[in-house]
Amino acid sequence: MAKRSCEFKTEVSQLLNLMIHSLYSNRDIFLRELIANAADAIDKARFDSLTDPAQARDWKISIGIDKEAKILTITDNGIGMTEQEVIDNVGTIAKSGTRAFLKMLEEKGTSAADMPEMIGQFGVGFYSAFMVASKVELRTKRSGSDAPAVCWSSTGEGSFEIESCDRTEPGTEIKMFLKDDAEMYLESWKLTGIIHKYSDYIEYPITVPEVKVDEDKKETVTEKTVNSQKAIWLRKPSEITEDEYKSFYTHISNFAGTNYLKPIHISAEGVSEFKALLFLPKEAPFNLLMPDIQKKGLQLYVKRVFITDECKALLPDYLRFVSGVVDSGDLPLNVSREILQDNPHIAKIEKTITSKILGELKKLIENDRENYDLFFTEFGKILKEGLHTDFTNAEKLKDLVLYGSMNTPEDKKITLAEYVSAMPENQPAIYYITGDKRESVESNPGLEYFRKQGYDVLFMTDPIDEWVMQSMNQYAKKNFVSITKDGLEIDGAEETVKAAAEKYGKILEYLKKEFEGKVSEVRFSVRLTESPCCLITEGSALAPHMERLFRAMNQAVPESKRILELNPEHPLIAALNDMAGDAENPDLKKYANVLWDQALLSEGSPIKDTAAFVKNVTELMLKGIGK
Numbered sequence: 329m330a331k332r333s334c335e336f337k338t339e340v341s342q343l344l345n346l347m348i349h350s351l352y353s354n355r356d357i358f359l360r361e362l363i364a365n366a367a368d369a370i371d372k373a374r375f376d377s378l379t380d381p382a383q384a385r386d387w388k389i390s391i392g393i394d395k396e397a398k399i400l401t402i403t404d405n406g407i408g409m410t411e412q413e414v415i416d417n418v419g420t421i422a423k424s425g426t427r428a429f430l431k432m433l434e435e436k437g438t439s440a441a442d443m444p445e446m447i448g449q450f451g452v453g454f455y456s457a458f459m460v461a462s463k464v465e466l467r468t469k470r471s472g473s474d475a476p477a478v479c480w481s482s483t484g485e486g487s488f489e490i491e492s493c494d495r496t497e498p499g500t501e502i503k504m505f506l507k508d509d510a511e512m513y514l515e516s517w518k519l520t521g522i523i524h525k526y527s528d529y530i531e532y533p534i535t536v537p538e539v540k541v542d543e544d545k546k547e548t549v550t551e552k553t554v555n556s557q558k559a560i561w562l563r564k565p566s567e568i569t570e571d572e573y574k575s576f577y578t579h580i581s582n583f584a585g586t587n588y589l590k591p592i593h594i595s596a597e598g599v600s601e602f603k604a605l606l607f608l609p610k611e612a613p614f615n616l617l618m619p620d621i622q623k624k625g626l627q628l629y630v631k632r633v634f635i636t637d638e639c640k641a642l643l644p645d646y647l648r649f650v651s652g653v654v655d656s657g658d659l660p661l662n663v664s665r666e667i668l669q670d671n672p673h674i675a676k677i678e679k680t681i682t683s684k685i686l687g688e689l690k691k692l693i694e695n696d697r698e699n700y701d702l703f704f705t706e707f708g709k710i711l712k713e714g715l716h717t718d719f720t721n722a723e724k725l726k727d728l729v730l731y732g733s734m735n736t737p738e739d740k741k742i743t744l745a746e747y748v749s750a751m752p753e754n755q756p757a758i759y760y761i762t763g764d765k766r767e768s769v770e771s772n773p774g775l776e777y778f779r780k781q782g783y784d785v786l787f788m789t790d791p792i793d794e795w796v797m798q799s800m801n802q803y804a805k806k807n808f809v810s811i812t813k814d815g816l817e818i819d820g821a822e823e824t825v826k827a828a829a830e831k832y833g834k835i836l837e838y839l840k841k842e843f844e845g846k847v848s849e850v851r852f853s854v855r856l857t858e859s860p861c862c863l864i865t866e867g868s869a870l871a872p873h874m875e876r877l878f879r880a881m882n883q884a885v886p887e888s889k890r891i892l893e894l895n896p897e898h899p900l901i902a903a904l905n906d907m908a909g910d911a912e913n914p915d916l917k918k919y920a921n922v923l924w925d926q927a928l929l930s931e932g933s934p935i936k937d938t939a940a941f942v943k944n945v946t947e948l949m950l951k952g953i954g955k
Contacts, residue, residue: 330491331489331490331491332489332490332491333487333488333489334415334487334488334489334490335486335487336482336486336487336488355459355460355510356522356525356526357456357526358456358457358459358460359402359513359519359522359523359526359527360522360526360527361453361454361456362402362453362454362456362457362502363389363402363523363526363527363530363534364453364527364530364579365453365454366389366402366403366404366406366500367389367404367406367527367530367531367532368406368637369404369406369407369408369499369500370387370389370404370405370406370407370532371406371634371637372406372407373387373405373406373407373408373471373498373499374387374406374634375634375635376407376471376472380472382472383471383472383498385405386405387405387406387532387533388404388405388532388533388534388535389402389403389404389530389532389533389534389535390402390403390404390534390535390551391403391519391534391535391536391537392537393514393516393519393536393537394514395514397505398505398506398508398511398514399503399504399505399506400460400461400503400504400506400513400514401501401502401503401504402501402502402504403499403500403501403502404499404500405497405498405499406471406498406499406500407470407471407498407499408468408469408470408471408473408498408499408500409468409470409478409500410470410473410475410478411475411476411478411490411492413470414466414468414478414480414490415490418454418466418480418488455484457502457504458484460504460506460507460510460513461504461505461506461507461510462483462505462506462507463481463482463483463484463504463505464481464482464484464502464503464504464505465479465480465481465502465503465505466479466480466481466500466501466502466503467479467480467493467495467500467501467503468480468495468499468500468501469495469496469497469498469499470498471498471499472498476492476493477492477493477494477495477496478490478491478492478493479491479492479493479495516536516537516538516539516552519536519554520536520554523536523554523555524554524555525571525575526575526578526579527555527575527579528555528556528572528575529555529556529558529559529560529572529575529576529579530555530557531557531559531632531634532557533553533555533557534553534554534555535551535552535553535554536551536552536554537549537550537551537552538550538551538552559629559632559655560572560573560576560605561593561603561604561605561652561653561655562603562632562655565591565593568591573588573591573607574587574588576605577591577607577651580607580627580651580652580653581607581609581613581651587609587610587611588607588608588609588610588651589607589608589609589610589692589699589703590607590608590688590692591605591606591607591608592604592605592606592607592608592652592684592685592688593605594606594680594681594684596677596680599676600656600658600673600676600677600680601656601657601658602654602655602656602657602658602677603654603655604626604652604653604654604655604677604681605652605653606626606650606651606652606681606684606685607650607651607652608650608685608688608689608692608703609649609650609651609703609706609707610699610702610703610706611706612649612706612707625637625638625639625640625641625642625643625648626639626642626643626650626651626652626653626654626681627639627652627653627654628642628653628654628656629653629654629655629656630655630656630657630659630660631655631656631657632655635659639654639674641671641674641675641678642654642674642677642678642681643678643681643682644678644682644714644717644718645713645717646710646711646712646713646714646717646718647682647685647711647714648710649707649710650685654677654681656673656677658673659671659673659674682718682721683721686721686724686725686728689703689728690724690727690728693727693728693743701730701741704728704729704730704741708729708730708790709790709791709792711725711728711729712725712729712790712792712793712796713792713796715729715796715799715800716795716796716798716799716800719799722799726744726800726803727743727744727745728743729743729744730742730743731744731747731760731786731787731788732766732786732787732789733747733784733785733786733787734770734775734778734779734784734785734787735750735784736784738766744758744803744804745804747784747786748803748804748806750784751783751784751806752781752782752783755781755783756806756807756817757806757807757808757809758786758803758806758807758808758809759778759783759784759785759786759809759810759811760785760786760787760788760797760808760809760810760811761774761775761785761786761787761788761810761811761812762788762789762793762794762797762810762812762871762874763787763788763789763871763932764789764791764877764932765789765932766787766789767932768931768932769787769789769932770787771930771932772811772812772862772930772931772932773856773858773859773861773862773930773931774811774812774855774856774862774864774931775811776855776856776857776858776859777811777818777854777855777856777857778811779857780857785811791874791877794870794871794874797810810865811855812862812863812864812865812871812931813864813865813866813867814864814865814866814867814891815867816855818854818855820854821853821854824852824854824896825851825852825853825854825896827896828852828894828896829851829852831896831905832852832894832896832901832902832905833905834905834908834909835894835901835904835905835907835908836850836851836852836894837908838908838911838916838920839892839894839920839923842917842920843892843920843924846889846924847863847889847890847891847892848866848889848890848891849891849892850891850892850894851891851892851893851894852893852894852895852896853893853894853895855893856893856894856895856897856898857895857897858895858898859895859898859930860894860895860898860900860901860923860926861892861893861894861895861923861926861927862892862893862927862930862931863890863891863892863893863927863928863930863931863933864890864891864892864893865888865890865891866888866889866890866891869888870888872890872931872932872933875887875888892924892927900923904916904919904920904923907919915948915951918944918947918948919948921940921941921944922941922944922945922948925941
């Protein structure tokens with residue numbers, strides 16, 4: 329292959345410019361990123377060697393130093409790349425990770441001090457080499473392939489060159505021509521310190537040159553392995569330092585720059601034997617709700633042999649924020665990644681892991697409520713998914729969810745157990761209201777009856793809550809009842825409603841005709857104590873805020889008809905009933921429309937014709953003050 333020059337894609341050029349000119353706060357991480365890439369390459373080659381023993385070799389990562397030429401080299405004997413793979417993965421990346429990284433920096437205004445810690449989670453760690461190098465050369469040969477080796481080189485300034493080369497061993501060599509202000513990375517002690525800090529847990533030996541001087545002052549250069557290589561998940565928790573946990577969490581989670589809340593060790597024996605080290609996160613990464621670039625699942629090893637870094641079957645989807653590694657002693661070494669989903673051993677591991685995580689969350693809510701509240705703020709929306717999808721653990725999950733409520737401060741959330749323990753003895757059910765934010769639900773007139781009775785009402789303001797409540801029937805033998813849906817049972821309501829319909833029959837019949845086709849029913853209710861009216865959703869129909877949410881996502885949702893309920897104790901109803909004696913009164917229609925718009929505004933829904941609403945209110949106000 330003849331040498332040819334190619335232009336970088338726009339996103340890569342922007343990224344390289346950032347690496348070269350902006351990121352100086354913690355340049356040490358370039359070594360972490362390149363070593364992590366080398367380890368991943370060896371993982372892939374090691375996996376291939378399970379079915380092709382000819383590819384097996386003594387896996388290692390070597391670091392070379394040439395002080396005279398100011399060249400630092402990192403070499404692995406992993407999977408390597410073909411020419412096309414070099415172009416796809418190094419030269420002309422146009423994948424979502426690069427664009428997402430740049431977009432995040434632009435939108436969040438992330439400072440230069442924070443950027444280096446975040447590059448790993450976007451799959452663009454290779455470019456960190458340009459933080460310390462004025463030129464980078466990459467020589468690589470694909471393991472198990474007859475394709476010629478490839479040489480890629482660039483100064484990071486808009487283009488790169490690619491050609492074939494004479495490398496014969498499989499793997500990749502990255503040669504960095506260091507900048508003048510990066511010469512400290514030619515010192516073995518400096519490299520060793522960085523490796524101990526970031527890469528000590530890497531399973532493969534990482535070697536750096538060690539210079540020894542004998543009695544005759546003759547120098548001898550040897551390779552020294554500087555990482556412990558002991559899998560952290562096989563060690564006793566008491567032997568692991570906080571820095572080691574943090575370093576491993578950064579590596580395993582791709583959530584660089586974020587902190588973990590709690591490590592969880594699992595050592596299972598008996599029916600299913602495995603060891604695991606999991607992490608509950610403390611802060612949500614930016615890409616938690618971006619499935620295209622979000623890493624899901626746990627890393628899976630079999631007898632310390634890497635199988636896959638995203639075994640989704642090891643965790644239910646509602647626990648996808650958990651990071652970690654599982655090392656099984658039961659699975660065969662040649663297990664296919666494709667059949668993991670249906671493997672019975674995997675199912676047993678998933679059951680154990682799920683139970684352990686939920687148990688740890690229960691301990692956290694009981695013993696460290698402050699940290700649990702922070703955790704739930706970050707991940708509660710995702711955890712709630714399990715209430716609707718994991719029927720086996722639904723009761724455990726009900727103990728873990730938090731909600732705001734009518735009787736609690738805005739900055740506080742309560743558990744279902746706390747709600748039930750505070751219920752008056754005569755309260756028959758757990759009452760809740762759904763909406764898009766606290767401000768809209770706490771002003772809903774439907775709360776008036778419950779406030780008067782001394783009952784609390786849960787505020788469910790996450791978009792997922794309406795969906796979840798379809799399967800949340802009971803807690804502590806108490807039914808869940810929506811206060812804004814049809815079917816609310818209140819003692820004595822039937823007699824009151826019947827008497828009101830007889831007393832104010834004229835306005836009731838008028839509104840039924842006026843709103844025909846707009847509502848499914850107009851009726852009196854005892855759920856109101858202060859407001860003249862409110863809107864109620866029929867049985868299984870979507871709440872109005874959910875309709876708006878689906879339409880915002882361009883989903884076709886039919887508009888459900890509502891029930892208009894009237895307060896027979898409100899003086900406005902009596903006044904309107906008197907006015908309804910003259911059906912030709914032009915003001916009656918205006919009052920009726922204002923009543924309807926008022927009901928919409930009270931529940932947080934927009935009115936369709938604001939100009940008409942303003943006009944009606946203005947005219948009625950002028951008439952009321954005799955103008």
